Amino acid sequence: MPARGLFNRIVELFRQRLSSLPDKRTGKNHRYGMEDAALSAFSVFFTQPPSFLAYQRMMEGRKGKSNAQSLFGVHQIPSDNQIRNLLDPVPPEQVFPVFEDILQVLEQQGSLKGFRSLADTLLVALDGTEYFRSSQIHCASCSTRTLKTGETHDFHSVVTPVIVCPGQSQALVPEFIVPQEGHDQQDCEMTAAKRWLSQHGQRFSALKVTVLGDASIATISTVGIICLPSCWKG
Numbered sequence: 001m002p003a004r005g006l007f008n009r010i011v012e013l014f015r016q017r018l019s020s021l022p023d024k025r026t027g028k029n030h031r032y033g034m035e036d037a038a039l040s041a042f043s044v045f046f047t048q049p050p051s052f053l054a055y056q057r058m059m060e061g062r063k064g065k066s067n068a069q070s071l072f073g074v075h076q077i078p079s080d081n082q083i084r085n086l087l088d089p090v091p092p093e094q095v096f097p098v099f100e101d102i103l104q105v106l107e108q109q110g111s112l113k114g115f116r117s118l119a120d121t122l123l124v125a126l127d128g129t130e131y132f133r134s135s136q137i138h139c140a141s142c143s144t145r146t147l148k149t150g151e152t153h154d155f156h157s158v159v160t161p162v163i164v165c166p167g168q169s170q171a172l173v174p175e176f177i178v179p180q181e182g183h184d185q186q187d188c189e190m191t192a193a194k195r196w197l198s199q200h201g202q203r204f205s206a207l208k209v210t211v212l213g214d215a216s217i218a219t220i221s222t223v224g225i226i227c228l229p230s231c232w233k234g
Contacts, residue, residue, distance in 0.1 A: 006109060011072055013101040015039065024089045032078045037086040038095070039072040092176070099173040106170065107207075115165045118210055125164045125212040126196070128177065128189035132156040141178045143186055159192045161200075164212070173200070 018035035069077070078086065106112050115122055133155040142154040161172040175196040177187050193213065 006105070006111065007071075009105055010102050011039075013105065014042070014098055015073060017095070017098050017101065021090050021094055023086075025086075032076055032082060032086065034086060034090075036074045036076060037078050037083045039074050040077055041083050041087060043072050043074070092174075096173045099171065103170070103172070112163075112207070115163050115168065115170065116208075117165050119208075121208045121210040122204075123164050123212055124172065124204065124209050125162050126159055126193050127214060128157055128159050128192070130155050130157040141176075143177060143179070157189070159189060159196055161196060175199075 015035050018038040021034040023034050117123055133153050135151055135153055138154045142156060144152055144154050146152050157177045159175045163170040175192045177189060177192045180187050
């Protein structure tokens, strides 16, 4: 399948999943569909402008159509605040099936062949990243750290598995680092990586995967999966 056709197929699957997102609105104002809000947010990763709405509307004014509309089929572009209001109540797990949808399309179209390298395996890099931090805002899902100054920071982090090879990458379903019910110790990168491998190891073992990790992950292993440090060069 040509690259454009593959991209359109992935966007189509994306729209189908997003159209079923739970809508918490109770009034009659449903001008913007949930899929339009989600796809508008997703398209930010392609444009990365300081103001998403201003950039898209500028394009629409100059060219008659914005790339949110032409690339992702967005019908009407919500404002930044409207996107947040619509998407903030949606649990992240509602979007997770999209990762498997995309992986299946790539597998069916033979596109994963271009990702294979070491011993004809797929290299999956597991690494943690922090995406929110505050000394004033706290929620039940926060992790905490105390600095040498005595100041306490609350933060959110996630393990982000990615199929990697030179020149391209493909994100996989993430695993959030959050307090676990019944556990006294704070959740951490290694524990989250173990959960991810336990949940998805069988699926990726069938694809012949080598897992790459930093020092906190490299000691983890599971059936059919090899773990190497991320600094390994071959």
